Amino acid sequence: MAITALPLIDARGTPRQLGRAIGEGAREQVRRAVGHFQETFEWWAGMTFDEARRRALALAPHARGALRGALEELAGTAEGAGVAVEDLLVLNCGEELTCSVVPVAERCTSLAMSRPGRTVVAHNEDWSESDIENLVLVRLTSSDGSSVLSATAAGYLPVTGMNSHGIATGADTVYGTDERAGIPNSLISRWALDAPTPQEQRRRSAVDGRSRGANRLCGQAGGTIWNVETSATRVAVRKAGQGEWLAHTNHYLEPELADIEGSSSPGSRHRLRRAQQLIAEAWEQGHEPADIAARVLRDHEGAPRSVCAHPIEDDASHGPTVASMIWELEERLMHVCAGRPCEQPYSSVRL
Numbered sequence: 001m002a003i004t005a006l007p008l009i010d011a012r013g014t015p016r017q018l019g020r021a022i023g024e025g026a027r028e029q030v031r032r033a034v035g036h037f038q039e040t041f042e043w044w045a046g047m048t049f050d051e052a053r054r055r056a057l058a059l060a061p062h063a064r065g066a067l068r069g070a071l072e073e074l075a076g077t078a079e080g081a082g083v084a085v086e087d088l089l090v091l092n093c094g095e096e097l098t099c100s101v102v103p104v105a106e107r108c109t110s111l112a113m114s115r116p117g118r119t120v121v122a123h124n125e126d127w128s129e130s131d132i133e134n135l136v137l138v139r140l141t142s143s144d145g146s147s148v149l150s151a152t153a154a155g156y157l158p159v160t161g162m163n164s165h166g167i168a169t170g171a172d173t174v175y176g177t178d179e180r181a182g183i184p185n186s187l188i189s190r191w192a193l194d195a196p197t198p199q200e201q202r203r204r205s206a207v208d209g210r211s212r213g214a215n216r217l218c219g220q221a222g223g224t225i226w227n228v229e230t231s232a233t234r235v236a237v238r239k240a241g242q243g244e245w246l247a248h249t250n251h252y253l254e255p256e257l258a259d260i261e262g263s264s265s266p267g268s269r270h271r272l273r274r275a276q277q278l279i280a281e282a283w284e285q286g287h288e289p290a291d292i293a294a295r296v297l298r299d300h301e302g303a304p305r306s307v308c309a310h311p312i313e314d315d316a317s318h319g320p321t322v323a324s325m326i327w328e329l330e331e332r333l334m335h336v337c338a339g340r341p342c343e344q345p346y347s348s349v350r351l
Helices: 015-025 027-045 049-062 065-081 085-092 094-098 129-134 185-193 198-205 255-260 266-284 289-297
Strands: 008-013 109-115 118-126 135-142 147-153 161-163 167-172 214-220 224-230 235-240 245-248 321-328 333-338 347-350
Touching: 008 015, 015 027, 015 065, 015 135, 027 049, 027 065, 027 085, 027 094, 027 129, 049 085, 049 094, 065 085, 065 185, 085 094, 094 185, 109 167, 109 214, 109 224, 109 266, 109 289, 118 167, 118 214, 118 224, 118 289, 129 135, 129 321, 147 321, 147 333, 161 321, 167 185, 167 198, 185 198, 185 214, 198 214, 198 224, 214 245, 224 245, 235 245, 245 266, 266 289, 289 321
Parallel strands: 008 135
Antiparallel strands: 109 118, 109 245, 118 321, 135 147, 147 161, 161 167, 167 214, 214 224, 224 235, 321 333, 333 347
8 A cells, every 4th residue: 555645633732632633634544443443353352342342441440640631632532533432442452452362463663773963763563454544643732832743543542753852752562471450551652752851751651550561662862762661560771872772672671571571472583683683783884873774674584574564464463564653853853654664655744
């Protein structure tokens, strides 16, 4: 599917108003996404869509305080698109509802690199092939004047992107064995995406009451990069700075989380080794971080379970690449590709 430019939804206001603007601006995409999962969720997750609604509704009350803003944004999207909010909750509890069913699933690759004056975060989003036709760009400005730029399939909360504080986040699914009923991960990622400082981003990522873990690989203009691995009950942070780089896929890298690793995915480990190899080679040669990121995100070694992942028919454990993103933070510049970056060009948009 060739999509050379994504629709841009520009919105300002409260979380409810932001969500309503997304729902109104991407009504067709939201309805299409809901319809797809209503039809396919039993194949995708081993449960009916009605059962998924019940489970998602049971998770929502765990979100309290500041996290209620993410629920308000979802409610606004449902209003704007004319769909039931509980249907959008299913989409936004995708990890809670599907990732325990398929514990070796292949989901996403993230990179962060820092040279003097050049801080880059990059991410391949691997999920459902149906998401490609529903992708939109959203530029969301909160009532306090801060803003976020993200590419997301309509109906999902933005969980990866760049904010006006010069912070970008790539989020990767991980599989801890301590999962429990708690705050859905997408709500935490949306809240963390707004964080004004690295310290606040790490605090939000580690909020108490998480349902499960996530990995968030981040950078801030000026050269700081860091990685936050969480499970439902634990957190580990790795920091780096100018002249350094980090990569992450879908398994834990920090020793303090090794005993709760729930994934034995060879694909995740291959993608990590391959990303590390390509970055290290290009880094030694002094290549530009954004150019390195594009090369890594297009890589096919180990296909079909490669960094640039293509669909595998009838394999629910495999998430093909549905979007590719590179953020140049000093410039507040985002390069985004709908679908596989080996097939589609990146287009650029500023925050």
